[in-house]
Amino acid sequence: MSQDSRVILARSRVRQVADFPKPGILFKDITPMLADAEAFRGCIGWLAEAVRPLAPDVVVAIESRGFLFGAPLALALGVGFVPVRKPGKLPHVTTRVDYDLEYGSDAVEMHSDALRPGARVLVVDDVIATGGTARAACELVRRLGAEPVGAAFFLEIAALGGGALLAPIPTVVMLRD
Numbered sequence: 809m810s811q812d813s814r815v816i817l818a819r820s821r822v823r824q825v826a827d828f829p830k831p832g833i834l835f836k837d838i839t840p841m842l843a844d845a846e847a848f849r850g851c852i853g854w855l856a857e858a859v860r861p862l863a864p865d866v867v868v869a870i871e872s873r874g875f876l877f878g879a880p881l882a883l884a885l886g887v888g889f890v891p892v893r894k895p896g897k898l899p900h901v902t903t904r905v906d907y908d909l910e911y912g913s914d915a916v917e918m919h920s921d922a923l924r925p926g927a928r929v930l931v932v933d934d935v936i937a938t939g940g941t942a943r944a945a946c947e948l949v950r951r952l953g954a955e956p957v958g959a960a961f962f963l964e965i966a967a968l969g970g971g972a973l974l975a976p977i978p979t980v981v982m983l984r985d
Contacts (some may be wrong), residue, residue, distance in 0.1 A: 809846075809850055809853075814847075814850035814854045815983065817846065818841050818847050818850060819983055821840045821844050821847045822837065822983065823837040823839075836985060838962060838963065841962075851962060852877070853884070855962070855980065858980045859980050862928070862958040863928060863957070864885065864887055864928050864930035864957055865887055865924075866882070866887050866888045866890055866954075867879075867881055867882035867888070867889050867890070868922075868923075868930070868931050868932070869882075869891060870892045870916070870931070870933040870942065871891065871916075873933070873935070874933035874934055875891060877932050877934055877962055878933075890918060890919070891918070892918050892948060893917055894915070894917070895915050897917070900920075901919065901920045902917040902918060902920055903920045903951050904917045905945075905948050905951065906944075907940050907941070907943065907944040914940075917948075918945075918948045918949075918952065920952065922952065923949065923952045924953075924954070925952075925953035926953065927954040928955055930957060931958070931959040932959070932960050932961070933945075933959075933961055934961065935964070936959075936963075936971055936979075937968045937970050938969070938973075939971065939972070942959055942973070943974060946977060957977070957978070959974050961980070961981050962981075962982050963985060964981040964983070964984045965985055966984045966985060
């Protein structure tokens, strides 16, 4: 299947849900794409081809839907997988980054021994919207002495400008809305 046909198939499997999770929001539901084996396989293949030139040593994926893309992408690239989780979800010693949201704050954590110093890291999530969580994950990578060499997302909500927050880190996005 060609790059273009994989994008077309994946886009056709993203459902738009009005007024979810609150009135005025047009939610991009990716679960139909995940349920379609051909579309999901095409998505992972497309992302793997797009990020392979970045030569990552490891994929770091953001809880929770980022895991759905990060784990198969790590396998396709032949590299390891490291989860980034919300506070209190990891059983060993962690490193934490707090970050601001539009209304409040949040935090993400990673095992403190998860990355070797100098490792080339690809940060992965399902969707990038405002970019705060992805930027926090990149900061976690740096705090552990590794280098974020790229970020990859299935979908970008371009109007929210989150991709720009990651500059100068190369960002790969399969679908932009």
